[in-house]
Amino acid sequence: MxxxxxxxxxxxxxxxxxxxxxxxxxxxxxxxxxxxxxxxxxxxxxxxxxxxxxxxxEIRDLGHAREVAAQLGGLSVTVKAKAAGESGRLFGSVTSADVVDAVRAAGGPALDRRAVDVPAQIKTVGKHPVTVRLHPEVTTELDVAVVAG
CATH class of the missing domain: 3.40.5.10 (Ribosomal protein L9, N-terminal domain)
Structure with missing residues (x-):
């Protein structure tokens, strides 16, 4: 087909x-x-x-992807969740769109939300690793700090 x-x-x-x-x-x-x-x-x-x-x-080429990966490596990304319980569990979850918005707010490059792989679901406060696929040959890991807002 x-x-x-x-x-x-x-x-x-x-x-x-x-x-x-x-x-x-x-x-x-x-x-x-x-x-x-x-x-x-x-x-x-x-x-x-x-x-x-x-x-x-789209990321233009391999060199541009590596440049964006270097920018992401130096960022400190914090996502403010709407509310969390006493045990640190969120009411809701953090999505890839939330991560993209947080990267943009931290002064990072504009990313496509489909390139951000959020593990299962982020439902707790703390640091979580997130994978960003910039190019077929370039992926980078970004630590995202989730705080209760």
Missing amino acids: KLILTGDVPNLGAPGDIVEVKDGYGRNYLLPRGLAVVATRGAEKQVDAIRRARKSR
């Missing part, structure tokens, strides 16, 4: 890529989740628009 990816799929491709996958994987996973559309003539014309949008928010 020939599909055009509309979202980032690990080990398969990025938005705008035209891929050939097994019928079951495409029908049962990619299409229902909105990660791909069937490659038709009309949809192939939209590939350029998808790729332009991806380029605007």
Whole structure:
């Protein structure tokens, strides 16, 4: 089955890529989740628009990714959670969007929230490691301090 990816799929491709996958994987996973559309003539014309949008928010190259990783390494990122119980457990959880906002507030670069991997769910106050995928060859780990606000 020939599909055009509309979202980032690990080990398969990025938005705008035209891929050939097994019928079951495409029908049962990619299409229902909105990660791909069937490659038709009309949809192939939209590939350029998808790729332009991806380029605007993408890390330019390997050197730029390493530069951004160096900036992230020197940051002290603090996320203020709305409320926490007496034992330090949060009412809610910290998401990748919260981490991206905290990086921006700390003076760091603008990141795509889909590039930030928050482990399971951050539901407690304290320091937590977060992985940021900047480039297929560059990933960096960022320590995020969660405080009750």
